[in-house]
Amino acid sequence: MSHAPDLVIAHGTVVNSFGRQAAHVVVHGGKIVQLVDASEPVPAAARTVDAAGRMVIPGGVDGHCHVAQVTGRFRTLDDYRTTSTAALWGGTTTIIDFGIPRDARETPLAAVLHKKELARESRCDVALHGSVVQWDETVPWQLEQLAAEGVRSVKMYTTNRGTTMADGDTILKVMREMVRLDGLTYIHAEHDPIIADCTRQHADDGRISIEHLHRTRPELAEEISVKETLAMAEYTNAPVYFVHQSTPGAVDLVAEARSRGQEAYSETCPHYLTLDDTVYGTSFPEWYACCPPMRSPETVAALRDRLAAGAIHTVASDHSCYDLAQKRERTDDIRAMPHGLPGVETRMPVTFTAMMDAAGGAARVEDFVEVFAAGPARINALPGKGIIAAGFDADLVVFDPAQERAVDGAALHMGTDFSPFDGRTLTGWPDVVVSAGRVVLDADGFHDPGPVGRFVARNGFREHQAAAGAASAPITVPATR
Structure with missing residues (x-):
């Protein structure tokens, strides 16, 4: 290098998913150039950040966010400026949003192009998933166009009839197309006939308010949908990724499929690891309106055990930014209220705390890095993300794993007026955040970089997995607790 680098993160313990080392991280031109x-x-640089006594991990990758999402008559209250700012406050430097058709008139391609245009205001990097609701003869061409745009995954819902639900024929045909295009199929797995019938029975009995949400969407509905989808994925040879799994049974089904050689992945969310269905008996049950709902305390504990055992591949926020006024419009009828929780900013500390709780305080930070950054980047075929090594993007987080803070929902930055984790003491908050080589968060607060976030075109799924598997991990010091 002919001149001094832009930035050095000095004296930190650099932690990747595959190991750790004491190193100075040298950054120039938005890239890591040397460890x-x-x-x-310490190499001379335009700026030096002292990370002594702290850890340096890759910037987070949140593979499941909903930004400016329209569902029926409700629209989330955020935009890309708001959500990307909150992501950076929370140590996440790349978000993946969904181009979901807003109604039957919007095509999958148009939905993605609309979101790509909105993403110009993002402060952090953005990638996108597509979504298909109804098959027609144009879908193969649209999926080809999406792949050409760098959108290599498609989400489909097995529930929500009349809005976002895709029928079995559509799912099967899209899976075949995604194999052809070297893409990844995302699935929201809940068995619609069971949910529709269960919800109808509760409505007939007058038990349809928010206090009864968890009883209308049983664990069986999730697990039977996972089982059916895995069968379709096996039949088509399609890689499949299950969003927001909330039960250990669902995770086990994916693990069993993987043991048979299927390419299948489990995602869960921070709220399923930490909140249980007793929240629906509190004074503010509307704070926890999401689908799937919170599960029993026993199920939550078992899900954390699966995370600690490495059976869960990613933890994503499923960020959906409604406010309490929207949620309180129809708390009397769960069929008419918006579901989804704000969480992009709190994903890091909630996940880290859950992992520490599951392991009795002895969880490896390497394992946290895997589900927070490395796994989401690798599975979603994001080039340059999820690893601290020369040539990768300079997305970095400095944190003290022993630091505790209480969540103050009103002080967060997600564009809403509550957090489901309000008042909880959590461990693992970011001290310094570097996004594309820029220090955007430090002891002086947030430094808005402006609309500099880049759209990240993703690689082919199997192409990327093969390359990642062939790459040698630059481990200097073996992983330790």
């Missing part, structure tokens, strides 16, 4: 052993002098 220098910490026993060596």
